[in-house]
Structure formats: C-alpha cells, structure tokens
Amino acid sequence: MAVQIENLGQLDRKVTLEFARADLAKAREARLVKLGKTMKMAGFRPGKVPKNLVEKQYGMQVDFELQFDKASELFYELAQIEKIALAGQPRLEPKSELEADTIVFDALFEVLPEVKIGDFSKAEVTKYLTEIADPEIDRAIDVLRKQQVHYHPRGEAGHHGDGGANMAAQAGDQVVIDFVGKIDGVEFAGGKAENFEYVLGEGRMLPEFEAATLGLKAGESKTFPLAFPADYHGKDVAGKTAEFTITVKSVNWPHLPAVDDAFALSMGVTEGGVAKMRAEVKENLDREVKRRITSLLKNEVMEKLNSLCELDVPKSLVASEQERLVESARQDLMQRGIPNAKDVPIPVEMFAEQATKRVRLGLILGDLVKQQNLAATADQIKAEIDEQAATYEDPKEVVRWFYSNPSRLKDIENLVLEDNVIKYFTSLAKVTDKAISFEELSKLN
Structure with missing residues (x-):
C-alpha cells in the first residue's frame, strides 16, 4: 500500500491505494454463496441456482462492492497510522479495471485546517447591564392584565362601571361595525363585512380605517377615502384608493382586572398574594x-x-x-x-x-x-x-x-x-x- 500523500493545495490531499485482487478471492466466494442462497431464477428452486449463473448475475456487482470496501478499509488504516486529521469522507476513484490483478484507487480527501488564533487582547466587546425595578415589574403586570381584558358597552352601568361619560370610540375600545368599500363606485371582494369586531390601537386595521372610527358613537356612520399601500397583501386593491362607509354598531370600553390577591391567584400564585x-x-x-x-x-x-x-x-x-x-x-x-x-x-x-x-x-x-x-x-x-x-x-x-x-x-x-x-x-x-x-x-x- 502506497503511503505517499500528495498535497493538492490548501486542504486537498490525495493518496493512491493498491492491493491485489487475489486478496479478495475468499470474501468474493463467500459473498456469492450468500447471494446464491436467496437468488430466484425461473426453473430453479430458491437457493439452488447454479454457481455459474450466480456469478454471471452478481459477479461484477460483488467485485465493485468488495474493491470499494477494501479501498475504504486501507484508507482509514492509513489515516490512523499517519494521524491524518480528516475533514470529511474521502472520495474513492477506481483507476484500474475490475478484473485487473492489481487494483488501484485514488483517495481524494480534505484535512482539517490549522487555526491561527488571533490576539484577543485587541478585541473590544460590550456587556450590557440592566436592572429590573418597579416600573419594569408594573409594565409586565399590565401585560398580564391585558391578557384578561374584557369589554362592556359604553354608557351601560354594570358591576365595573359604565366607562365614563364619553360615549365616543377611544383608543383601546372594542368596536363592532358594518362596512362597505367601493373602488370607482363598485364594491370589491373582501371590502364588505357586517358585525366586524376589532380593538382600536392594536394595528389590526389600516391607520386611515382606525382614524375614521375614532370619535364615532354607536349608531353613527362615516364615509372616507382609504388609499391601499402598493405592497398591500390584496393584489386586486394594492395601490388603489377606495371609498369606505362604516356604521358603528357598538362601542365597548376595556375593563382590566385590579391588581389584587384574586388576580395573583388567577396567575397561579396560591400563597403570598400580590x-x-x-x-x-x-x-x-x-x-x-x-x-x-x-x-x-x-x-x-x-x-x-x-x-x-x-x-x-x-x-x-x-x-x-x-x-x-x-x-x-x-x-x-x-x-x-x-x-x-x-x-x-x-x-x-x-x-x-x-x-x-x-x-x-x-x-x-x-x-x-x-x-x-x-x-x-x-x-x-x-x-x-x-x-x-x-x-x-x-x-x-x-x-x-x-x-x-x-x-x-x-x-x-x-x-x-x-x-x-x-x-x-x-x-x-x-x-x-x-x-x-x-x-x-x-x-x-
């Protein structure tokens, strides 16, 4: 077996492997016998196919497999002896005929590179420092409260109040509306809905739509132009201007739970309260x-x-x-x-x-x-x-x-x-x- 490793540049290497075809004879015979035991052919019982027919059917395949296996075995033996730091699997290329007395393979492979570690003392990095105080805790609790928000109609007295004297839709309110949109006087697909519900300020609707809804009371209507952005997901209306008419069905104000022991319990805190x-x-x-x-x-x-x-x-x-x-x-x-x-x-x-x-x-x-x-x-x-x-x-x-x-x-x-x-x-x-x-x-x- 040749052990001369050729340097093909940077990390690429090549080594030529040689072995006698006769060295595979015993393994070849055993492989053909094993295949013959399961081979099926018309006119013969399973496992009774004559040896020459098994050879004819599988001989070249067995030679190919055994020669590649042997080349692979020799390569990894060489890699271990020479302490080659392999970067991956070798590519084995046969350089001789299957029937040749001496089988020759080229093994092409990459080795792991030398890593040149730089001077870390020249590096500058930033480590951020953040302290959690009451304001951050309050904001986090507000987020938890908003997850339990529920809504009441403005003006209707209830256990949590009536939302105040202002009956108009405000930021944070939930509104239920009917709307219809037209382009050049013609309604378009997706531009009409009844009892459509959304919360003002959540960004679910286009800014012009929300702006038009703000300040309206239940039962009021408004007509306004709305220019769809050029990159709007609805390709049929993208870049066009529509005229919308909205009618507010109801305006509901948000009620957030109080920060008390009951709220803490709802958050899974069974002892210790707020x-x-x-x-x-x-x-x-x-x-x-x-x-x-x-x-x-x-x-x-x-x-x-x-x-x-x-x-x-x-x-x-x-x-x-x-x-x-x-x-x-x-x-x-x-x-x-x-x-x-x-x-x-x-x-x-x-x-x-x-x-x-x-x-x-x-x-x-x-x-x-x-x-x-x-x-x-x-x-x-x-x-x-x-x-x-x-x-x-x-x-x-x-x-x-x-x-x-x-x-x-x-x-x-x-x-x-x-x-x-x-x-x-x-x-x-x-x-x-x-x-x-x-x-x-x-x-x-």
Whole structure:
C-alpha cells in the first residue's frame, strides 16, 4: 500500500491505494454463496441456482462492492497510522479495471485546517447591564392584565362601571361595525363585512380605517377615502384608493382586572398574594435579562472570534452543513403546514454564507477548547441543567428528562462549552459595561 500523500493545495490531499485482487478471492466466494442462497431464477428452486449463473448475475456487482470496501478499509488504516486529521469522507476513484490483478484507487480527501488564533487582547466587546425595578415589574403586570381584558358597552352601568361619560370610540375600545368599500363606485371582494369586531390601537386595521372610527358613537356612520399601500397583501386593491362607509354598531370600553390577591391567584400564585406575584414577575424578568445579555455577548464574541482567527475552510464540511440547513428549512416548512413541503426545491446555494460561517466558528471553537482545556465538565453540565429545571413545577422530572436523552444532554454540553469560551475570551478582551433599560435591551437583536 502506497503511503505517499500528495498535497493538492490548501486542504486537498490525495493518496493512491493498491492491493491485489487475489486478496479478495475468499470474501468474493463467500459473498456469492450468500447471494446464491436467496437468488430466484425461473426453473430453479430458491437457493439452488447454479454457481455459474450466480456469478454471471452478481459477479461484477460483488467485485465493485468488495474493491470499494477494501479501498475504504486501507484508507482509514492509513489515516490512523499517519494521524491524518480528516475533514470529511474521502472520495474513492477506481483507476484500474475490475478484473485487473492489481487494483488501484485514488483517495481524494480534505484535512482539517490549522487555526491561527488571533490576539484577543485587541478585541473590544460590550456587556450590557440592566436592572429590573418597579416600573419594569408594573409594565409586565399590565401585560398580564391585558391578557384578561374584557369589554362592556359604553354608557351601560354594570358591576365595573359604565366607562365614563364619553360615549365616543377611544383608543383601546372594542368596536363592532358594518362596512362597505367601493373602488370607482363598485364594491370589491373582501371590502364588505357586517358585525366586524376589532380593538382600536392594536394595528389590526389600516391607520386611515382606525382614524375614521375614532370619535364615532354607536349608531353613527362615516364615509372616507382609504388609499391601499402598493405592497398591500390584496393584489386586486394594492395601490388603489377606495371609498369606505362604516356604521358603528357598538362601542365597548376595556375593563382590566385590579391588581389584587384574586388576580395573583388567577396567575397561579396560591400563597403570598400580590407581593409574591411581583417577586415571581421580577424573577422571570431577571431570568429574561440574563438570557438576552448572555445571547448578545455570545453573538458579539463569536463575531470577534470569526474576524480574529485565520483558517482555510474545508469545502466538504461546508457542503455537509448546507445540506443540514436545507433539511432543517424543509422540516420547518412541513411543521408550518406548507403544501408539498417535501418536494419544494430549496437551493443549497442560499445557505453557502451561513454554512461557511458556522463551519469556521465550529473549527475555531474546537481548536480553542482543545488548546485552553475549555471542555464542559460533568459538574458544569449538572449545574446548567439544575438551573434550567428550577424554573419548572417539577425540577426532578426535568432533570431526568435531560439525562434520559443523549441528544438533549449534548445540547446542554454545547451550551456550557460556549459559555466557557465566552468567559475565556472576555478575560482577555477589553469589556465595556453599558447600562441600558429593559425596554432598550428588548429591542436589541
């Protein structure tokens, strides 16, 4: 077996493999005997087909399979002996005839690149700081209250009042209307409805429609022009101006539940009332702040790693990652119920940049973890699982769920590994703390 490895440039390599066809004789005979036991042919009982007919039917196929298997075996033996860091599977190309006494294959393959780690002390990253105080807690509770909103007709007295003296539709009110739209005096499809219900200010309707409704009372009508945007989803009316007439059937004001112990109970807080609810809301917000800050810092660190480190990217790994991303996109389409998602053409080229970036980062992280001993430890993995499990009603069951599945456990291991890399990187880089509000933090990608 030849052991001379040819350098074809950058990461591409080639090695020529040779072996005697006679070395496969015993395996060839055994393979043909096995096939003959199940071979069916007219005029013969199963398993009783003559050897020469089995040879005629399967001889070339067996030669082809055995020669490729042998070449593959020799290649991986060589890779182990020579300690070749393979980037992917080799491409085996036969260079001899099937019947030749000496079988020759070229094995074309890529090796993993050398990663040149840059000077992290020259990097600058931002770490955001956000404190959760009463205003943030109040806003979060308001969101919870709005999830339990219900509506009462304006002017009708009830247990929660009558909504005040102003009977006109206001922002936040729920209105029920009839409407009809016409373009050049002709009604159009989708431009008419009865007892149509929506809430003013939620953005469900076009701004002109909402503006026309504001200030109207139950029983009042209004006619107004409405210009549909050029990119409006209804292609028949996009870019055109319609004349709408709306008639308000009812105006209903929103009633939000009071922030009291009953409301806390409705939120699942069985003990401690409002104070306990506020503490739990703060805990959840703190957890969200930590998650977002960690995510933003991680993204910035990964960008810096990508720019500071130099390496050649194996084409085979990029191709594999592109295929994986295509399959992921297809699964997403299927989960969203897209018709014929299995057959929708998804060009791999659209994932070239993303795949290349992922492969680069994967190689950089792998090299850095190895160099600096940043692999996730069992204690770190357990601590991360315990932290995630603590947010659930039955933490022990969640811990069991993680440890019962190697794939889920691997996800946690990768999470801890990335955290180790971030800590190492930020210990060397210049880190600038920046205090921002929760609202500002929520808008950052």
